[in-house]
Amino acid sequence: MSLTGTTFLLTSFVLCAVALVLPLLLWSRVSGPAPVRAAARLLMLLFAQGTAISLVFVLVNNANNLYDDWADLLGTGNHVQRAADLGADGTGGISLKDLPRVRQTFRPADGPHMGRAGGVRVTQLRGRVSGVNAEVYVWLPPQYDEPAYRHRKFPVVELFSGYPGSAKAWFGSAHVHEQLRPMMLDGHVAPFILVAPRTNLLARADTGCANIPGTVNADSWLSIDVPRMITDNFRAESAPDGWATAGYSAGAHCAAKLAVAHPDRYRAAVSMSGYNDPKGERSSLAGRNPELRRRNNPYLLLRDDRVPPRISLYFSGESGDGYQAGAAVQAVAKPPTRVEVVLLPRSAGGHDMGLWRPQVPGVFRWLTEQLGSGTPGAADGAGAAGDGTGAAGSGRAPAAGDEAGDGRAAGADRVRSSLPHAPSSGGATRAELASGTASRTDAARRR
Numbered sequence: 001m002s003l004t005g006t007t008f009l010l011t012s013f014v015l016c017a018v019a020l021v022l023p024l025l026l027w028s029r030v031s032g033p034a035p036v037r038a039a040a041r042l043l044m045l046l047f048a049q050g051t052a053i054s055l056v057f058v059l060v061n062n063a064n065n066l067y068d069d070w071a072d073l074l075g076t077g078n079h080v081q082r083a084a085d086l087g088a089d090g091t092g093g094i095s096l097k098d099l100p101r102v103r104q105t106f107r108p109a110d111g112p113h114m115g116r117a118g119g120v121r122v123t124q125l126r127g128r129v130s131g132v133n134a135e136v137y138v139w140l141p142p143q144y145d146e147p148a149y150r151h152r153k154f155p156v157v158e159l160f161s162g163y164p165g166s167a168k169a170w171f172g173s174a175h176v177h178e179q180l181r182p183m184m185l186d187g188h189v190a191p192f193i194l195v196a197p198r199t200n201l202l203a204r205a206d207t208g209c210a211n212i213p214g215t216v217n218a219d220s221w222l223s224i225d226v227p228r229m230i231t232d233n234f235r236a237e238s239a240p241d242g243w244a245t246a247g248y249s250a251g252a253h254c255a256a257k258l259a260v261a262h263p264d265r266y267r268a269a270v271s272m273s274g275y276n277d278p279k280g281e282r283s284s285l286a287g288r289n290p291e292l293r294r295r296n297n298p299y300l301l302l303r304d305d306r307v308p309p310r311i312s313l314y315f316s317g318e319s320g321d322g323y324q325a326g327a328a329v330q331a332v333a334k335p336p337t338r339v340e341v342v343l344l345p346r347s348a349g350g351h352d353m354g355l356w357r358p359q360v361p362g363v364f365r366w367l368t369e370q371l372g373s374g375t376p377g378a379a380d381g382a383g384a385a386g387d388g389t390g391a392a393g394s395g396r397a398p399a400a401g402d403e404a405g406d407g408r409a410a411g412a413d414r415v416r417s418s419l420p421h422a423p424s425s426g427g428a429t430r431a432e433l434a435s436g437t438a439s440r441t442d443a444a445r446r447r
Contacts, residue, residue, distance in 0.1 A: 012051070012058045019048040029205030071245035079201045082131035085213035090220040094129060099357035102128070102232040113172045117181040118142060120171050125197075127225030130217040134198035136226055136383040137168050139177045140234070141184050141191030153235045155371050157364075158222065158258075160251030161195040163206040163281055167198045173353045174248075179360045179443055189361075190368040193236055197226045206279040206302060209284030210296045212272075215217040215285060223258050223265050236373075239265045245368055246270035248356045250281045252322065253298075256313060256329070260298040268370040270314045270355050270363050276300075276329065299325070303332040312370045316359060321351055340366065 023044045030037045086092035106121040114120045126133045143149045157172040170176045176194060183189045197217070201207050207218035227243065230236050237243070243266050247255035252274025259269035267366065276299040279287035286292045294300055302308075313333070315326025326341035333339045349355030 009058055012055045015050040016055045017190055019044075019051040023048065039144055044102065078203055079132055079134040079198060080216050081126070081133050082300075083212065083214055084131065086129065086217055086220055088221040090211055090217065090224060096129075096224065096228065099125060099128060099228070102229045103378070104229060104233050106138065106233075107437075109225075111168055111169060111172050113175055113178065114168060117177040120177065122168075123229075125225065125229055127217075127221050129224045130218065130221035132201055132225065134201060134221070135167060136198070136229065137171065137196040138230070138234070139171065141193065142181055143184065143191040144235070145194075145281060149220070152193055153237045153242070154193045155244070155247055156193045156195055156227070156230060157244045157367060158226065158234050158255075159194060160209070160222075160245065160247030160254045161196070162247075162249030162251050163283060165251070166200075167196045167250075167427040169353075170194070170196050174357045175405040176360050179357075180364055183361060183364070188368075189364045190371070192364065193230065193234060194358060195226065195230055197222060199254060202285075204283070204371075205266050205285050206281050206283045207282070208284040208292075208296055209257060210278070210286035212285055212292065219258065219261070221260050222254070227265065235383065240267045243372060244268040244270070244371055246272075248272040248361060249274065249351065250284070251279065253280065253383070256298040256315070256325075257296055257301070259311050259313065260301045260305075260309065261280070261296075262364050264313050266311065268314070268367060270367065271316070271322070271326065272359060272363070273317045273351055274315070274325055278326045287413060299328045299332065302329060302337065308334040308337045310336040312340075313337040314340045314342070314366050316344055316363075318344045318346055318348065318355075346368070 021053060023041070026044065027041060029042045032040075033062040084092060102125075104123040106127060108115065109120040109122040120137050120139045121387075122135050124133070124138050125136050139239060141154060143152075144154065145405065149197070159176065161167060161169040165173070180189060180192070180194075184191045199207070199209065199222070201216055201218055206264045207216050209218045209222055211217045211219040231238070240263060245255035245258050245266055246269070247253070249272075252271035253268045253276070256271040256276075257273060259266040275281070276297050277287065278284040278293050278296050286296045313326075313329060315329065317326065323341065323343050326339070330339040330341050342353070348358075
């Protein structure tokens with residue numbers, strides 16, 4: 001039984017109600033010797049306490065999508081079938097273009113909010129390269145099935161959750177599809193395909209989205225197997241120009257790291273309350289080895305890259321929780337790499353969905369600037385250019401007299417003006433800025 005499903009929630013409510021009624025009905029009716037009566041009454045109290053605690057857990061879990069099932073909760077789940085050494089590029093020397101097409105069967109996803117805004121679908125994917133076997137959630141934009149778009153390919157954003165966290169959290173807790181659907185219909189953001197693959201692949205450990213021979217190939221799962229499945233089953237744009245990543249907490253680290261490490265696979269990344277050094281997550285496997293830490297630190301990768309990648313990075317966070325990581329990356333970035341850093345006030349919220357959920361509209365307006373080719377104009381609602389030319393994020397200046405282009409440029413200016421730039425490093429030391437560990441100093445706030 002799913003821990004985030006309606007069935008489990010209703011069961012918890014019923015058991016809690018029964019636990020409250022039992023003492024009222026049976027307390028004075030328990031018969032037998034005094035020790036027997038005392039034991040029976042104690043069991044009723046413990047049952048009431050246990051069901052109450054369980055109900056609170058279910059409500060919190062449903063709100064934040066921390067654990068999908070009992071295996072996640074108990075730390076007994078393992079989604080890795082094999083973990084061969086796949087080399088520096090994560091392919092293991094496999095010619096990806098020669099692999100047969102991946103055909104998947106999708107079903108409606110269960111859980112709170114999953115059926116809204118057109119519905120989220122899910123499939124179980126066996127990664128041919130990574131050796132990972134796990135679920136992938138997909139949401140299609142409202143334009144996808146419209147006749148005017150039947151020949152159009154759509155940009156894709158891969159969404160990564162924190163640790164612990166469920167792949168469905170972006171939909172069930174952040175309500176990303178519910179927030180974006182009206183914005184897509186109005187032409188305010190591009191009609192993105194949203195993809196949320198499982199990132200928590202091993203029991204009681206965060207993979208750090210890294211390839212660790214003999215243990216897990218999380219990088220190849222997220223950057224090769226999942227994108228290939230999406231392009232084989234949906235009208236998705238090709239990498240890298242049509243692909244981006246986005247994440248919060250540990251997922252933010254993944255989003256930035258994958259884009260910096262693979263500019264041939266992604267064009268943009270969003271990091272909300274993230275960090276650079278994998279040791280920023282105490283359960284990270286990549287943070288336990290100096291060489292793995294170096295290879296999976298986006299700050300070090302970008303600093304040491306001889307040829308700066310053509311990617312755009314967006315960092316947001318409070319001082320001490322994500323801002324320093326972005327400031328460090330911004331300090332070493334060189335054109336054509338572009339970095340936006342947003343300092344959030346302490347009053348904006350904590351290290352939780354209350355902080356990340358309200359950022360969804362602004363984040364996806366920014367993503368529309370970076371790779372929103374094919375964005376429908378707000379006026380015509382059907383897309384002015386069938387080939388996506390001149391759309392937001394295409395990198396082309398609008399032609400003189402192009403009113404739609406002028407409107408898109410004005411919209412881009414409004415998005416840029418809405419991104420506040422932080423004036424300081426928040427008092428972080430140079431070492432903290434380099435690692436981004438200043439964003440994880442409060443261990444109690446880790447996800």
